[in-house]
Amino acid sequence: MAHIVVIGAGLGGLPAAYELRHVLPRQHQVTLISNQPKFTFVPSLPWVGLGLRSLDRIQLELAKIVPQHGIEFIHDSVTAIDPRSRQIALKERILKYDYVVIATGPELAVDALPGLGPENGYTQSVCNPHHAVLACEAWQQFLQDPGPIVVGAAPGASCFGPAYEFALLASHTLRQKGLRDQVPITIVTPEPYAGHLGIGGMANSRWLIRAMLADRHVDVIDNVAISHIESDRIYLSDDRSVPFKYAMILPPFRGPSFLREAPGLTDAKGFVPVLPTYRHPDFDSVYAVGVITQLKPIENTPIPIGVPKVGQMTEEMVITVTHNIALDLGVVSGPPIRPTLQAICFADFGDTGALFLADPLLPDQEGRRHRAFTTKGMWVSWMKTGFEKYFMDKMRTGWTMPWFERLGLRMLGLPLVEPLPVDSALDVSRPKILS
Numbered sequence: 001m002a003h004i005v006v007i008g009a010g011l012g013g014l015p016a017a018y019e020l021r022h023v024l025p026r027q028h029q030v031t032l033i034s035n036q037p038k039f040t041f042v043p044s045l046p047w048v049g050l051g052l053r054s055l056d057r058i059q060l061e062l063a064k065i066v067p068q069h070g071i072e073f074i075h076d077s078v079t080a081i082d083p084r085s086r087q088i089a090l091k092e093r094i095l096k097y098d099y100v101v102i103a104t105g106p107e108l109a110v111d112a113l114p115g116l117g118p119e120n121g122y123t124q125s126v127c128n129p130h131h132a133v134l135a136c137e138a139w140q141q142f143l144q145d146p147g148p149i150v151v152g153a154a155p156g157a158s159c160f161g162p163a164y165e166f167a168l169l170a171s172h173t174l175r176q177k178g179l180r181d182q183v184p185i186t187i188v189t190p191e192p193y194a195g196h197l198g199i200g201g202m203a204n205s206r207w208l209i210r211a212m213l214a215d216r217h218v219d220v221i222d223n224v225a226i227s228h229i230e231s232d233r234i235y236l237s238d239d240r241s242v243p244f245k246y247a248m249i250l251p252p253f254r255g256p257s258f259l260r261e262a263p264g265l266t267d268a269k270g271f272v273p274v275l276p277t278y279r280h281p282d283f284d285s286v287y288a289v290g291v292i293t294q295l296k297p298i299e300n301t302p303i304p305i306g307v308p309k310v311g312q313m314t315e316e317m318v319i320t321v322t323h324n325i326a327l328d329l330g331v332v333s334g335p336p337i338r339p340t341l342q343a344i345c346f347a348d349f350g351d352t353g354a355l356f357l358a359d360p361l362l363p364d365q366e367g368r369r370h371r372a373f374t375t376k377g378m379w380v381s382w383m384k385t386g387f388e389k390y391f392m393d394k395m396r397t398g399w400t401m402p403w404f405e406r407l408g409l410r411m412l413g414l415p416l417v418e419p420l421p422v423d424s425a426l427d428v429s430r431p432k433i434l435s
């Protein structure tokens with residue numbers, strides 16, 4: 001019997017626990033540890049920050065939904081991990097494992113810039129549920145006495161879509177309330193150009209994003225680093241500054257301290273290096289999924305930025321890791337698999353939306369992808385809402401990735417995973433163009 005422990009019950013960890021339970025016979029034990037009592041659908045947090053969604057609607061009580069599927073649920077924080085002795089320390093006990101799946105998502109590096117909030121600074125964030133609630137409270141106050149808004153990302157950030165979503169949704173909401181004329185909105189981003197998204201080479205995304213921002217009178221300052229923030233002004237590294245009454249600045253991400261402190265487990269920022277099988281290169285018992293996995297920047301940019309890890313990629317990693325652990329345990333046969341790492345992201349802008357697709361996320365050595373495009377339309381906003389409901393239902397019922405979803409994605413030319421020749425399972429090079 002093997003004991004598989006999943007750390008973190010977010011978009012990666014909860015589906016991983018369900019998928020492992022689904023694939024592995026009952027003699028193997030699956031344990032899910034979360035430092036939060038609830039699962040949160042993170043992609044909807046920009047809506048929460050602007051008061052357009054209640055947090056309740058995008059959260060699920062883990063103790064109610066997880067144990068009924070034959071998974072042990074522990075509500076506790078992992079404080080240390082020793083991959084050599086295969087042990088995890090919780091606040092008051094030690095847990096032994098045969099395999100661990102690290103799915104902690106990021107720790108927010110809110111100390112990266114002086115003045116970066118929300119706790120010890122002046123800006124808001126929508127990267128976790130607590131921050132989204134604080135952002136919403138500040139937003140309600142702001143509506144009483146509006147002024148300039150700045151939305152953006154700190155240098156080293158890797159998740160830019162939510163900044164555009166937040167800025168354009170704020171613009172739409174203010175227009176509906178008749179307040180838009182009183183509120184100049186500026187986007188400040190370390191991306192080399194607005195719409196780069198940490199991905200680059202996204203064909204028309206640069207022009208589409210720029211046109212959408214211009215149409216809605218949102219100013220852009222790109223290729224710039226924020227140096228520090230004071231109570232009403234954001235200072236830039238080129239000596240400019242931008243005033244604000246409300247600011248939402250996405251922080252850089254890093255791995256949680258308990259991972260950074262485990263010798264040999266992570267890179268300097270706390271991200272877990274992985275082989276194409278999503279197993280750690282040095283520790284056979286360690287797998288990782290989601291934001292915590294290490295992905296090197298796709299290209300060098302004047303101001304360093306990271307690569308976004310979206311929900312679709314996280315689901316691909318979950319299927320990969322489950323299959324490869326089942327293979328190790330002799331439960332399935334055949335070759336190991338790897339995720340295809342296709343990035344699909346829907347963003348809602350209120351009166352329209354944008355779909356970004358990079359297939360695969362990581363281009364080959366010549367910088368080529370199968371396809372990369374951005375398109376817009378109200379249908380994208382509807383799809384985003386529909387997808388939230390669908391994903392919440394999946395997590396409530398423990399379906400994970402039902403056959404019709406896998407089939408649908410395959411028919412759209414978006415296979416989630418692909419077989420890996422056994423002798424290349426240790427090949428850490430970038431995915432090859434498949435056709």
Ligand SMILES: Cc1cc2nc3c(=O)[nH]c(=O)nc-3n(C[C@H](O)[C@H](O)[C@H](O)COP(=O)(O)OP(=O)(O)OC[C@H]3O[C@@H](n4cnc5c(N)ncnc54)[C@H](O)[C@@H]3O)c2cc1C
Binds near residue numbers: 309
């Ligand atoms: C604001 C925002 C908007 C986004 N919008 C989109 C979008 O529109 N579409 C899209 O595809 N992707 C989007 N993403 C990306 C998407 O949310 C991530 O890909 C996804 O959440 C990654 O899942 P994860 O499991 O790695 O992390 P998370 O979902 O963050 O889950 C990690 C969990 O681990 C827990 N944890 C952390 N440390 C410990 C510990 N020590 N012990 C126990 N538990 C711990 C955390 O509390 C958390 O519950 C967005 C991200 C952000 C921040």
